[in-house]
Amino acid sequence: MDESSSPTVGRRRFLGALSAAVGSGVAGCPGTVGETERSGGTDLTPAPVPTIEAGADVLPGLSALPCPRFPGGAVVGNRVCATAPDDPLALVAYDRRAGLPTATLRFQFRNSGPEPLSGLSPPWSLQKFVDGEWHVVRPLRIRSGTDSAATGAADRRTWSLAVDNGATRRLDPRRDRGVELDGDVTRxxxxxxxxxxxxxxxxxxxxxxxxxxxxxVGARFRLDGPALELTPTADVERTDPGGPAVVLEADPGLGEAVTYGLQPALDWEDAPTLPAEEAVLNPPLRNMLAAYSPSTNRVTLRTRRHPAYPVLSERLFSYRGTVFWVEPDPDEG
Known part of the structure; x- marks a missing residue:
């Protein structure tokens, strides 16, 4: 048996990451916690300080994952790995499993120091583990004001992730209002x-x-449900199949006219992964990927650059096993 793959060695490596993280001023991601079953989900349960005994796997695969990234790339190269007992900021309880299409997950943090947690923009990050890496899928826009203040002052604050895949208006960047503050709860x-x-x-x-x-400080968790399938936005007004060449028209209401082209990059094998959870918040990219099929060699989208939409420039990316190239079309813009 390969000793490097044993649970004991894996937990020792986790504790080694804890020591390195504390040394560089980064904390977070306690080990897995005990679960209390209840009707419709799991109770919020205390998060223990990670030790070899308390770090045993309850959900296979969760504690074996690498440490997630710092929000917004604020500290290049640093990962959020573990919480030391004397850290003023700590995760004291969290939900670690929920089912889709609707779910509420709560993460309760304690700040025992005299100063509030503040100043980082964005102050939070939701990441998904895809193709062996953590990818930031929320937020994709950096805000100020409410989002920066959302971490709150001293004592305890609960972050509540309210997931509803039927609430499609939340996917429209023109209607995104960011976080909602309610007392000591950030929703x-x-x-x-x-x-x-x-x-x-x-x-x-x-x-x-x-x-x-x-x-x-952070925690890893699991969402049970099907993979996210991209569908066209309501702004798509016309689709011309045109054989292997698909042409779309979408009018978001504002912005200068622009034409984008998306096609498979057959000569490329490696490219950065684009999770569906990130693509769904970029309407032009979402619409083109939703229209693509294996028999398609090019998708053309005639639309407008809405100021609320993420910037879509030339890029190479891998989406579910296919490498794509997308660019503003200089011949049709």
Missing amino acids: LPLAGLGGGLYAFVVAGWLGEVVRERPTA
């Missing part, structure tokens, strides 16, 4: 999530003294 209305392994991370600075070393 995140979410939609467009498929089944899989996720991580939720909250981060910021604790006072002026450690501004060069922001801190972060």
Whole structure:
């Protein structure tokens, strides 16, 4: 038996990551927690300090995952790995499994220090584990104001992830209102999530003294459900199949006219992965991928650059096993 793949060695590596993370001022991602069954889901249960004994796998695969990323790439190269007992910011309880299409997951953080957690934009990150890597799928827009203040002051704050895949208006960047603050609860209305392994991370600075070393805490969890399938937005007005060449027209209501082209990049084998949960928040990209089929050699979209939409520029990416190239079409713009 390969010793490197044993649970004991895996837990030792996790604790090694804990030591390295604390040394660089980064904290987060406690080990898995005990589960209390109840009708319709699981109770919020305490998160223990990770040790070899308390770090045993309950959900196979969760604690074996690598540590998620820092929100917004604020600390390049750092990962959110583990919580030390004396860290002022700690995750004290969280939900670690839920079922789609609707789910509510709660993450309760405690700040025992004298300073509020603040200053990082964005202060939170929802990530999905796809193709062996963590990918940030929310938020895709960096905000100020409400989002930056959402981590709250000292004591405890609960972040509530309210997932409803039927609430399609939440996927429209023109209507996205960000987080909702209600007392000591920060609510995140979410939609467009498929089944899989996720991580939720909250981060910021604790006072002026450690501004060069922001801190972060997070947890990994599982959503049970089917994979997310992309469908066209309501703005798609016409689709011309045209054999292997598909032409779409969509009018979001504002912006200058632009034409995008998407086609498989047959000469490329490796490219950055694009999760469906990220693509669903970029309407032009979503519409082109929804129209693509294996018999298609090009999808053309005539639309407008709405100011609320994510910027779509030339890029190479891999989506569910196919490498694509997308670009503004210079011949039809």
